[in-house]
Amino acid sequence: MAIPRAPVGELLRDWRRRRRLSQLDLSVGTGVSTRHLSFVETGRSRPSPDLILRLAEHLDVPLADRNALLLAGGYAPAHSAHGLDGPELAPVREAVRQVLHAHGPFPAVLVDQHWHLVEANAAVALFTAGSAAHLLVEPVNVLRLSLHPDGMAPRIRNLGQWRAHLLHRLREQVAATADAGLADLYDELRGYPGGEDRPAADDPAGTVAVPLRYRYGDQDLAFLGTTTVFGTPLDVTVAGLAVEAFLPADRATAATLRRLADDGGVEG
Structure with a gap:
């Protein structure tokens, strides 16, 4: 540093x-x-x-x-910053992989502080299927993948609403961290097309949280997102990690994802 x-x-x-x-x-x-x-x-x-x-x-x-x-101030750093692949963070990797696996057949990812994909469970293929190859080159940025016209965006049914939600989260993160890289990402994503969208009046998921409405094949799926972070991090790397998990917002979505898992996963 x-x-x-x-x-x-x-x-x-x-x-x-x-x-x-x-x-x-x-x-x-x-x-x-x-x-x-x-x-x-x-x-x-x-x-x-x-x-x-x-x-x-x-x-x-x-x-x-x-x-x-x-x-x-002329003093030594107080917090370690180990690489995620290093032996010091092996327990963290193992714990997160258990969480991701247990969340299946519903999608879940581990991201770092800049929204780069670190780990994912098999169900995330539902979101990456159909996206351009250049968006899947490591390090994959999940916000860019979500809102880019060559990524998930054409299949997000409430793109304007979801885009506004993600940009709000990122803007709050920039304000909290003063991170120049996140500020650049915000400016980039804000330039992507999205349009305005309002949740339908009869959308039960939209009354409790912003849902992700996603088109897979000929089916409309609905998800509610959750974020999990480490409660007492002492390492810089661990402090920047978050599990972004998606829960089915209706029974039809849950049934579809379970069926896809039983049939061997998502088709490309």
Whole structure:
């Protein structure tokens, strides 16, 4: 990890402003005096690593950026960043694979913090079937695959609604992380065609969550998505992982997916 060029005080001030907090708000939340916070932000006082981490935790700074704050302050990183294929994260890989397998015959994927596909169960072939080969070259970005005209988009029946949902999620993620790569992805996806769409008045799934309505062959399928993250990550890589799983929103979809699994899977 490269040492940030900006002083740690400036970086902390940027995170505070990004979270729309005043120095008084941060002082009340952390027990650090506003005078000391001002000295830290202006560089008149060098914060200890414990203070940096206390402020970063209250500001909900991502683990990777907490490491960057420590480096900017002249300290060693506090959080490891192991490769997902390394032996240290073998228990994580095994746990996630069990979750993905258990979710079958319904689709589920593991993605990293930039929405790159890491793992998937067999049922995800339902979504990738019919997509252009260039969208399936590793690393596969699942948001690009979903909204690209050569990907899933032509088969998403409520594309405008689903597109708005995904862009909202990504926009919130950009605001929370200040990640330039995610910001570039948001700009790219926003340029894809999609159109406006409203859920049908008689759509029961649309009354509780945004459904994914997907056309497979001559059948209309309906899904509700769920997101699962690790509750207490200490590793940067693990903190960025999420399982995106899709549950059938009606009995017909559930029956179709079970039948496809019994028949040997999805046809290309």
